Amino acid sequence: MDTITSEVCSGNRTLQLASEKKVRIIACGAIAREILAICKANQLDHIDLQCLPAIWHAYPEKITPGVENAIAEARAEGIERIFIGYADCGTGGQLDALCAREGVQRIEGPHCYSFFSGNETFAKNDDDVTSFFLTDFLARQFEAFVIEPLGLDRHPQLKPMYFGNYRKLVYLSQLEDEQLQRKAKEAADYLGLEYEYRLTGYGDLTSALTGL
Known part of the structure; x- marks a missing residue:
């Protein structure tokens, strides 16, 4: 894992960005560098980034349960605004079903290759x-x-x-x-x-x- 991603997204570590109205982004560690760059360029200081292991890119069956746990943790912290920093990413619609149950949105697209393009x-x-x-x-x-x-x-x-x-x-x-x-x-x-x-x-x- 590269230095920036490992520093920001080791395990379930959360990068806290100063804000009174936070949006928790639960994201794939493989796009952490890009999320941080966009936040910096656009002064998105209200975004609070939590990364899940980037290696789940190779094991998509782990994504939906991991995101579900992260949503529960965010709500236990009192965070109401949550956005999922994943496309479908090989979950076969399971992530969409979770988002529907939890009332949250994710990045549109089948995978990161699509939304980057x-x-x-x-x-x-x-x-x-x-x-x-x-x-x-x-x-x-x-x-x-x-x-x-x-x-x-x-x-x-x-x-x-x-x-x-x-x-x-x-x-x-x-x-x-x-x-x-x-x-x-x-x-x-x-x-x-x-x-x-x-x-x-x-x-x-x-x-x-x-x-x-």
């Missing part, structure tokens, strides 16, 4: 069904969040089984960073995929947060 834009890219995506976070943490969870460090012969149906790796970049571009290109080469770079910025995440 802009959900409307992402939906129009028909060829993306054969694309494997990286964000800035995943470019930084490719080994820890892709190679190791899939066991490719121990069994590299499994790469065709996991990635044989993909044609290209698409790096959706939030910040223009040459080092991260090199890492993403190395990831594409490792997987034997074509490489495509798209500078998306923060996409729909900005409007979701400033709308709070």
Whole structure:
């Protein structure tokens, strides 16, 4: 986990931002850096950020129970305004069902690749069904969040089984960073995929947060 994310989102640590009318954002640790950047740029001092483990990106069955516990904790603290910093993220509608029961909203979209691209834009890219995506976070943490969870460090012969149906790796970049571009290109080469770079910025995440 990168330094900023580990410092901000270790376990259930909450970053307290000074405010009298707080909005608790319960978010994936993989987008902590981006949420903090948007808050700083837009002076969103009312936002109180709690991150859940970024590694749940690889284990989506853990997301909904984790978010449910975090909502209960927030309400026990007397926080009424809660926003969920996840898209569906592989929960198969379970997160939406939880949000409906709890009366809270989440970021729109099926996953972070979509809302970083802009959900409307992402939906129009028909060829993306054969694309494997990286964000800035995943470019930084490719080994820890892709190679190791899939066991490719121990069994590299499994790469065709996991990635044989993909044609290209698409790096959706939030910040223009040459080092991260090199890492993403190395990831594409490792997987034997074509490489495509798209500078998306923060996409729909900005409007979701400033709308709070």
